[in-house]
Amino acid sequence: MKAKARLIYNPTSGNETIAKSVADILDILEQAGYEASAFRTTPEPLSAQKEAYRAGLAGFELVMAAGGDGTLNEVVNGLSSLKKRPKMAIIPGGTTNDYARALKIPRNDPVAAAQLVLKGQTLMMDIGQAGEHYFMNIAGGGAMSELTYQVPSEYKSILGYLAYLVKGAEMLPRIRPMNMHIEYDDGEYNGDVTLFLSGLTNSVGGFEQVDPNAELGDGKFSLMIVKGANIAEMLILVAKALNGGKHLNDSKIIYTKTRHLYVRPNDDHQLMINLDGEYGGDAPMHFSVLKHHLEMFADVDAIPDDSISSETPAEQEAEQQFVEGVNSLTQEEK
Secondary structure (H helix, E strand, C coil), X not given: CCEEEEEEECCCHHHHHHHHCHHHHHHHHHHCCEEEEEEECCCCCCHHHHHHHHHHHCCCCEEEEEXXXXXXXXXXXXXXXCCCCCEEEEEECCCCCHHHHHCCCCCCCHHHHHCHHXXXXXXXXXXXXXXXXXXXXXXXXXXXXXXXXXXXXHHHHHHCCHHHHHHHHHHHHHCCCEEEEEEECCEEEEEEEXXXXXXXXXXXXXXXXXXXXXXXXXXXXXXXXXXXXXHHHHHHHHHHHHCCCHHHHCCCEEEEEECEEEEEECCCCCCEEEECCXXXXXXXXXXXXXXXXXXXXXXXXXXCHHHECCCCHHHHHHHHHHHHHHHHHHHHHC
16 A cells, blocks of 8 residues: 655745645655545644644655644644654744754755655654653753744734844843753753753754754753843854854853753742743753654755764664654553
């Protein structure tokens, strides 16, 4: 029986270029050997997430998500809770497209992005879990992370990434550190925090040097904590980040790798958590890495070798089988 692929696309993403390319995308999936079909998301809450979950339960071997970071995050949430998960492919149509940037997926041509399926290269990618939610790229908190919520969607459509820069310049004078308690594998921090970021790739907010040491699929978050910093110090850190990732050596930065993370405010202030650019609930919150959780199509040839975990596909498969075996025994004991 022919393998099945489901395209889940947001018709308003990418200035509607994705919607105009649906026929071509489905043709590419057919060329790749799939029986292809499409689902157009609706204004209903979690439309993409619900369809991804349904497609996974129905036995689809591939789910292709086309849209902005919010749509992609919904599809990841729909697939990640499943015991048997289909492969996933991405057609970016958002403003920053961080995940596509990290996987070297074409960001301005939906058809070219879809054609990566024909190349047949995939990576076993880690997925983050925060409470009951999942994320594919970044979790964060603090005044700087709230920038994402405050950029109107119409600004994003018209100005693209420039909208974030304009809003960021507007917000800088109002940025105030928050007092937090943060626990990670090798320690903890109590004190003022302007921003914390817990990432799974090297690309955040359109910058590829936020963590130049990131390795895809290594089973760890790259955790960066920016201690209480004033406007001038924040500008210096941004300049260092743009200059080859030199911000990681700054005294205002705590940088480490961790499998687990716990964050809470030390007072009664609301600490909103940002998951892949969307509001993901309030702290206190636990975060953990689900290693090699989803198999993603990527342009592996274009990704530097030192940016990918050194485990071989055979080692990845053996580890996945071991994890599934342990989970099965745990369920039986219950």
